[in-house]
Amino acid sequence: MIEIKEISAPEAYAIRKDVLRENIPLTEKMEGDFDEETLHLGLFENGELGCVATFMPHESFHFKGFQYRLRGMGTHRDHQHKGFGKAVLTSAEAILTKKGVDVLWCNARVIALNFYKKSGWSIVGEEFDVHLVGPHYVMFKKLKDA
Ligand SMILES: CC(C)(COP(=O)(O)OP(=O)(O)OC[C@H]1O[C@@H](n2cnc3c(N)ncnc32)[C@H](O)[C@@H]1OP(=O)(O)O)[C@@H](O)C(=O)NCCC(=O)NCCS
Structure with a gap:
């Protein structure tokens, strides 16, 4: 059985550390993890955590709203x-559409660009480097017209 539900920040740490911090000397903890408006989602398969993602309010100059x-x-x-x-x-x-969010965005690793594209996300701007992590693009999905 698959279930997606809200989790705590510490519940996300093990998967973050394993798949996002392998050979990267950065913490799996993130600024904003414990802010009230931050949402952590976990997907559980038969009670076992299989996927995590975190969503937090953050403004980019690329977008409005x-x-x-x-x-x-x-x-x-x-x-x-x-x-x-x-x-x-x-x-x-x-969930974020219900909250009234206009735009969801991220700094996407180049290796994950097609994953986001398959969910309807688009690239904006030029490639840039994130120190110790590698090349990224800003990607976004409009949840409603801002
Ligand atoms: C990128 C990642 C989160 C994708 O998660 P996932 O659960 O494997 O993705 P899904 O199975 O839901 O894939 C959805 C679609 O994207 C495609 N896809 C998934 N990962 C992909 C990748 N790295 N490159 C290209 N396409 C990819 C799948 O084939 C699938 O296509 P379909 O809808 O045509 O079948 C996962 O591979 C991961 O954790 N990678 C390491 C960490 C990472 O790079 N995170 C992103 C940082 S920005």
């Missing part, structure tokens, strides 16, 4: 390419 930023998007290595990531994004979009 009420913005949320996606961070810490990760699927357990044993469960990638099973639709978990896409399901978490779909669930988040529904």
Whole structure:
């Protein structure tokens, strides 16, 4: 059985650390993890956590309106390419649309661009480097016209 529900920040740490911090000397903890408006979602398969993502208010100069930023998007290595990531994004979009969010955006690793494109996200701006992590693009999805 698949279930997507709100989780705490510490519940997201193990998957974040494994898939997003491998060979990268940065903490899996993120600024804003414990802010009231931050949302952490987890996808559970038969009670086991398989995918995590975090959504927090954050403004980028690229966009107008009420913005949320996606961070810490990760699927357990044993469960990638099973639709978990896409399901978490779909669930988040529904929750954030209800909150009145206009734009959801993220700094997307180049290796994940097609994952986001498959969920209807677009690139804006030029490639840039995130120190110790590598090349990224800003990607976004409009949840409503801002
Ligand atoms: C990127 C990641 C979150 C995708 O999660 P996932 O649960 O494996 O993705 P899904 O199975 O929901 O894939 C959804 C679609 O995207 C595609 N996709 C998934 N990962 C992809 C990738 N790295 N490159 C290209 N396409 C990808 C899938 O084939 C699928 O396509 P379909 O809808 O045509 O079947 C996961 O691979 C991961 O944790 N990677 C390591 C951490 C990372 O890079 N996170 C993103 C940082 S910005």
